[in-house]
Amino acid sequence: MATTATALRGISDVAEETGLTAHTLRYYERAGLMLEPVGRASSSHRRYSDGDVRWVVLLTKLRGTGMPIRQIKQYADLVRAGAGNEERRLALLEEHRARVLGQLREVERNLQAIDHKIAVYRECALERPAAAGSDQRNAA
Amino acid sequence: MATTATALRGISDVAEETGLTAHTLRYYERAGLMLEPVGRASSSHRRYSDGDVRWVVLLTKLRGTGMPIRQIKQYADLVRAGAGNEERRLALLEEHRARVLGQLREVERNLQAIDHKIAVYRECALERPAAAGSDQRNAA
DNA sequence: GTAGAAGTTGGAGCGCGCTCGAAGTCAAGC
DNA sequence: GCTTGACTTCGAGCGCGCTCCAACTTCTAC
Numbered sequence: 001m002a003t004t005a006t007a008l009r010g011i012s013d014v015a016e017e018t019g020l021t022a023h024t025l026r027y028y029e030r031a032g033l034m035l036e037p038v039g040r041a042s043s044s045h046r047r048y049s050d051g052d053v054r055w056v057v058l059l060t061k062l063r064g065t066g067m068p069i070r071q072i073k074q075y076a077d078l079v080r081a082g083a084g085n086e087e088r089r090l091a092l093l094e095e096h097r098a099r100v101l102g103q104l105r106e107v108e109r110n111l112q113a114i115d116h117k118i119a120v121y122r123e124c125a126l127e128r129p130a131a132a133g134s135d136q137r138n139a140a
Numbered sequence: 141m142a143t144t145a146t147a148l149r150g151i152s153d154v155a156e157e158t159g160l161t162a163h164t165l166r167y168y169e170r171a172g173l174m175l176e177p178v179g180r181a182s183s184s185h186r187r188y189s190d191g192d193v194r195w196v197v198l199l200t201k202l203r204g205t206g207m208p209i210r211q212i213k214q215y216a217d218l219v220r221a222g223a224g225n226e227e228r229r230l231a232l233l234e235e236h237r238a239r240v241l242g243q244l245r246e247v248e249r250n251l252q253a254i255d256h257k258i259a260v261y262r263e264c265a266l267e268r269p270a271a272a273g274s275d276q277r278n279a280a
Numbered sequence: 281g282t283a284g285a286a287g288t289t290g291g292a293g294c295g296c297g298c299t300c301g302a303a304g305t306c307a308a309g310c
Numbered sequence: 311g312c313t314t315g316a317c318t319t320c321g322a323g324c325g326c327g328c329t330c331c332a333a334c335t336t337c338t339a340c
Contacts, residue, residue, distance in 0.1 A: 011317075022317085023299055031297095043306050045317050058257070064250035069297070090261040093254060100251055104244060110204035111240055114233060117198070121230040151287075162287085163329055170290095171327095183336050185287050209327070 008039065008047035018056050025056065031069055033059055033076050065100045148179065148187035158196050165196065171209055173199055173216050205240045 011022045018025075025046075029038060035055055039047045048056075062072050071092070078089045151162045158165075165186075169178060175195055179187045188196075202212050211232070218229045 021299080024297085026319090027298065041306095041317095043317075044319095045306085058253070061250040061253040063297090065247050065254060086261055086264055090258065090265065093258050093261070097251065097254060097258065100247065104247060107205050107240065107244060110201040111237065113198070113201040114205060114237060118230065118233050118237065121226055121233065124226055125230065161329080164327085166288090167328065181287095181336095183287075184289095185336080203327095 008049060009053065011046045011048070014048045014053055014056065017053060018060055020056070020060065028056070028059060032073050033069070035076060035080050062096070065096070066103065067096050071096070148181075148189060149193065151186045151188070154188045154193055154196065157193060158200055160196070160200065168196070168199060172213050173209070175216060175220050202236070205236070206243065207236050211236070 009017070011025055014020075015022045015025060020028075028034065034052065038052055039049065041047050059072060062075070063069075075089060075092050078085050078092070149157070151165055154160075155162045155165060160168075168174065174192065178192055179189065181187050199212060202215070203209075215229060215232055218225050218232070
């Protein structure tokens with residue numbers, strides 16, 4: 001069952017896979033976000049395991065929802081500590097989730113005001129046929 | 141019809157009304173986000189008109205959807221320039237709107253991954269009856 | 281008049297999350 | 311051997327959006 005070859009990847013492979021830069025990957029590691037120091041080749045070049053990469057992908061989801069580095073660090077610390085603190089991990093994630101949902105709602109609320117403004121400008125554009133070329137807008 | 145008394149407000153009133161700090165209000169003004177320099181009392185204290193306040197409120201909506209100061213400045217410059225550039229204002233707002241919608245979708249997508257993680261931890265919590273007090277979680 | 285609160289300016293400082301530069305190491309190809 | 315290029319470390323730098331400080335003026339209450 002050695003079919004899943006699980007090739008260890010270099011930092012630029014992982015950068016490409018995750019959408020982060022190599023700089024950022026090193027930064028995350030320095031910041032203590034990795035579960036364990038990333039493995040090294042004899043040349044001291046980093047060699048990421050599949051698990052490392054999956055973890056980094058999770059980090060990108062957390063960052064992508066605005067979780068601060070400091071809090072991701074807390075979560076990583078909990079996971080690194082091993083079994084027994086699952087409730088605290090869950091609480092941390094749920095708190096984050098609630099915060100994100102709140103932010104989403106607020107952004108939507110603010111966006112509605114902007115939508116209204118847009119609607120006003122559209123009406124305004126209808127009233128005045130406008131200067132030449134008003135129709136070359138991209139109707140995206 | 142002079143019933144709308146339109147009292148001019150001091151900076152701390154406006155801070156309270158808008159949720160910004162007085163510091164931030166001054167900062168926005170310095171950054172060129174106001175349509176015109178805010179009026180002053182004889183004492184050189186700022187006196188915000190209703191229009192000023194409405195504009196600041198709009199600024200908070202733009203900021204609240206993540207529009208950078210630099211771009212808000214562009215929008216303010218257009219409005220300040222007066223009639224004739226409504227299309228550019230509209231385009232600016234629509235671009236922003238599209239960007240925000242994209243970001244919302246991506247945050248939601250990332251959040252789904254986190255939700256999945258949360259679900260896993262919840263199952264995990266069910267399997268092991270866990271240490272005392274595991275049921276005092278808020279069932280939000 | 282006088283104390284204390286609240287406003288003014290200009291510029292410095294901060295927290296965040298990267299981002300970059302410099303100098304060095306290592307492996308592969310010519 | 312030598313070059314090229316991808317990697318390493320450490321620390322500095324940056325862009326953003328505030329946030330605060332210091333020194334000063336002015337309003338308000340007593």
